[in-house]
Amino acid sequence: MRAVTCQISMSLDGFVAGPNQSVDDPIGEGGMRLHQWAFATESWRAQQGLEGGERNADAEVVDEVVRGVGAYVLGRKMFGGGDGPWDQTWTGWWGEEPPYHAPVFVLTHHPREPLTMQGGTTFTFVTTGIGSALELARTAAGDRDVAIAGGASTVRQYLAAGMLDELYLHIVPVILGAGERLFDDVGDPTLELVKVIASPTVTHVKYRIVHGS
Amino acid sequence: MRAVTCQISMSLDGFVAGPNQSVDDPIGEGGMRLHQWAFATESWRAQQGLEGGERNADAEVVDEVVRGVGAYVLGRKMFGGGDGPWDQTWTGWWGEEPPYHAPVFVLTHHPREPLTMQGGTTFTFVTTGIGSALELARTAAGDRDVAIAGGASTVRQYLAAGMLDELYLHIVPVILGAGERLFDDVGDPTLELVKVIASPTVTHVKYRIVHGS
Numbered sequence: 001m002r003a004v005t006c007q008i009s010m011s012l013d014g015f016v017a018g019p020n021q022s023v024d025d026p027i028g029e030g031g032m033r034l035h036q037w038a039f040a041t042e043s044w045r046a047q048q049g050l051e052g053g054e055r056n057a058d059a060e061v062v063d064e065v066v067r068g069v070g071a072y073v074l075g076r077k078m079f080g081g082g083d084g085p086w087d088q089t090w091t092g093w094w095g096e097e098p099p100y101h102a103p104v105f106v107l108t109h110h111p112r113e114p115l116t117m118q119g120g121t122t123f124t125f126v127t128t129g130i131g132s133a134l135e136l137a138r139t140a141a142g143d144r145d146v147a148i149a150g151g152a153s154t155v156r157q158y159l160a161a162g163m164l165d166e167l168y169l170h171i172v173p174v175i176l177g178a179g180e181r182l183f184d185d186v187g188d189p190t191l192e193l194v195k196v197i198a199s200p201t202v203t204h205v206k207y208r209i210v211h212g213s
Numbered sequence: 214m215r216a217v218t219c220q221i222s223m224s225l226d227g228f229v230a231g232p233n234q235s236v237d238d239p240i241g242e243g244g245m246r247l248h249q250w251a252f253a254t255e256s257w258r259a260q261q262g263l264e265g266g267e268r269n270a271d272a273e274v275v276d277e278v279v280r281g282v283g284a285y286v287l288g289r290k291m292f293g294g295g296d297g298p299w300d301q302t303w304t305g306w307w308g309e310e311p312p313y314h315a316p317v318f319v320l321t322h323h324p325r326e327p328l329t330m331q332g333g334t335t336f337t338f339v340t341t342g343i344g345s346a347l348e349l350a351r352t353a354a355g356d357r358d359v360a361i362a363g364g365a366s367t368v369r370q371y372l373a374a375g376m377l378d379e380l381y382l383h384i385v386p387v388i389l390g391a392g393e394r395l396f397d398d399v400g401d402p403t404l405e406l407v408k409v410i411a412s413p414t415v416t417h418v419k420y421r422i423v424h425g426s
Contacts, residue, residue: 012382012404013396014227169225171384173404173420175396183226183388191225191386196416198409205416207386 004134006148006155007065007168009034009202011176016152019178023082026093026151033174037202038062047099057199065168070144071137072104073130075154079106079123086112092123100149103140105133107154130157152180159186159209167191168206217347219361219368220278220381222247222415224389229365232391236295239306239364246387250415251275260312270412278381283357284350285317286343288367292319292336299325305336313362316353318346320367343370365393372399372422380404381419 010016011034018028027035038044042053043062053059080093086108092098097118104123112125126133137146148158158164191207198204223229224247231241240248251257255266256275266272293306299321305311310331317336325338339346350359361371371377404420411417 012227013394014225171418173406175399175401175404177396177398177401181226183390185390186388188388188390191388193386193411193413193416196409196411198406198411198418200406203406203409203416203418205384205411 002068002143002145003165004146004148004158004163005065005069005166005168006150006158006164007170008150008152008155008182009038009170009172010182011172011174011179013175013177014181014183015176015179016150016155016182017180018176021077021180023077023080026077026080028179030174030176031179033176034170034172037170037172037199040201049097057197058202058204061170061197061199061204065147068145069102069147070141071102072100072147072149073133073137073154073158074104074106074149075151076106076108078149078151078154079104079108081108083109085110086125088112091115091117094121097121098123103137104149105137105140107133130154130161130163134158134163152182155182156184156186159183159189162189162209162211164189164209165211166194166206166208168204171203171205172201173203215281215356215358216378217359217361217371217376218278218282218379218381219363219371219377220383221363221365221368221395222251222383222385223395224385224387224392226388226390227394227396228389228392229363229368229395230393231389234290234393236290236293239290239293241392243387243389244392246389247383247385250383250385250412253414262310270410271415271417274383274410274412274417278360281358282315282360283354284315285313285360285362286346286350286367286371287317287319287362288364289319289321291362291364291367292317292321294321296322298323299338301325304328304330307334310334311336316350317362318350318353320346343367343374343376347371347376365395368395369397369399372396372402375402375422375424377402377422378424379407379419379421381417384416384418385414386416 018031041059231244254272258266
């Protein structure tokens with residue numbers, strides 16, 4: 001295991017999802033505006049099996065953030081699910097061949113048997129908290145990174161617990177005005193700049209999180 | 214007049230001042246952490262008549278943001294003052310020779326005669342609102358820029374009114390967790406990237422604000 005990473009798109013006013021999120025609209029009103037930069041890239045389209053798209057600095061970032069990831073941790077809502085017990089016929093938002101192509105550990109309060117999807121993605125449901133989900137992901141990742149893949153509340157929990165090593169923000173020049181903020185109640189972590197990649201539509205800023213000795 | 218500009222330091226979570234601001238502590242608890250990058254520069258120190266400091270990318274930005282400014286608009290609190298009528302002996306936070314070296318228009322509800330300070334700064338007190346303060350500043354600036362020099366609520370008012378042409382954010386990798394946010398209730402302005410300057414301690418991002426036709 002090299003690092004526990006997170007990459008996420010954020011509005012200038014600090015939101016990572018719009019208001020009025022629901023099971024049917026987990027990204028909230030206007031939340032899609034945070035992701036247009038990625039959807040426009042050749043890299044993102046290729047991940048979805050689509051042709052076309054831009055080959056630009058943003059595409060390089062989309063390539064970069066999947067490179068080196070050996071396992072993912074996902075919140076229940078990002079997998080696709082409400083608060084109740086699982087509907088066993090439901091396999092999440094991500095279709096028959098999810099874009100992870102790796103072991104994915106889903107945080108939930110309701111036990112469920114693992115799901116094996118096409119293309120190398122497995123969903124393992126973890127009911128024992130963020131620490132054990134991370135341990136499982138570390139083991140699965142071997143010498144590769146573990147990516148905390150959202151949503152916001154999952155990232156916040158790992159950040160507040162001091163378990164995140166890298167935060168790669170894609171700062172989008174949009175003001176959402178409402179929604180879910182990334183940095184509410186995460187304490188006061190020490191961030192050090194790793195690098196900045198500027199494109200016309202988004203500013204990518206990678207930070208290392210310095211852990212106390 | 215070329216443009217109505219604003220440059221301001223903001224935490225990663227969107228705050229431009231810390232919590233518990235007061236007349237005696239207008240920047241709020243922890244708010245000074247947003248400005249350390251500037252204080253460290255040779256440029257800022259020279260503006261205060263001090264020697265030393267760093268000559269780096271941040272110093273270039275500090276030089277850049279005063280270049281071309283012909284007049285400033287300032288909120289009452291940034292000048293230094295409470296809600297009540299003026300104490301005529303009080304000449305603001307900025308000392309005998311304020312760092313503006315230009316006409317400054319101070320928004321207030323309480324009339325006061327203009328103050329002429331050393332080094333070319335004049336403070337003119339405007340009780341007729343942000344529109345007339347801007348007009349006065351435009352006239353004073355001639356073919357130079359007008360800078361909206363804060364605080365947060367003043368910037369928010371100009372942004373919400375569609376009167377700002379450029380926003381130059383200095384994004385500091387600090388999470389304040391509380392305080393005064395820059396982007397509350399400013400509507401949904403359209404921002405276009407002008408440029409990004411990355412230094413180890415702060416990411417400077419300049420946006421143009423696109424006005425509807």
